[in-house]
Amino acid sequence: MLKIGVEASLSNIKQVLQEKGYEVVELKQESDVVNCDCCVVSGLDSNVMGMHDTVTQAPVIEAKGLSAEEVCQQIESRLG
Known part of the structure; x- marks a missing residue:
């Protein structure tokens, strides 16, 4: 199960x-991300400084402007 x-x-x-x-x-918190196959975030806390500290290799989907079904489609397309 993913x-x-x-x-x-x-x-x-x-x-x-x-x-x-x-x-x-x-x-x-950041440690919750480590064991996930994919992460869904709101996009409200966008990185305005442009600095990235990668905590996971899992795909991150920004849900801003997407319906729940569109988010599911994104997950399915990224994880196969």
């Missing part, structure tokens, strides 16, 4: 992913 990390503010996306059979964990 483990998807989801930001706490995205409860609607979390619910849809659980219904589709994904294991969903809430992203509360």
Whole structure:
């Protein structure tokens, strides 16, 4: 089962992913990201400084402007 990390503010996306059979964990701190196959973030905390400290090699999907179904499609296309 794929483990998807989801930001706490995205409860609607979390619910849809659980219904589709994904294991969903809430992203509360950086260490939560390490064991996820994919992460979904709101995009509200965009990196305005342009500095990146990579914590995971997993795909990160920005949910801003996407429906829950569109986020699921993004996950499926990135993870195969």
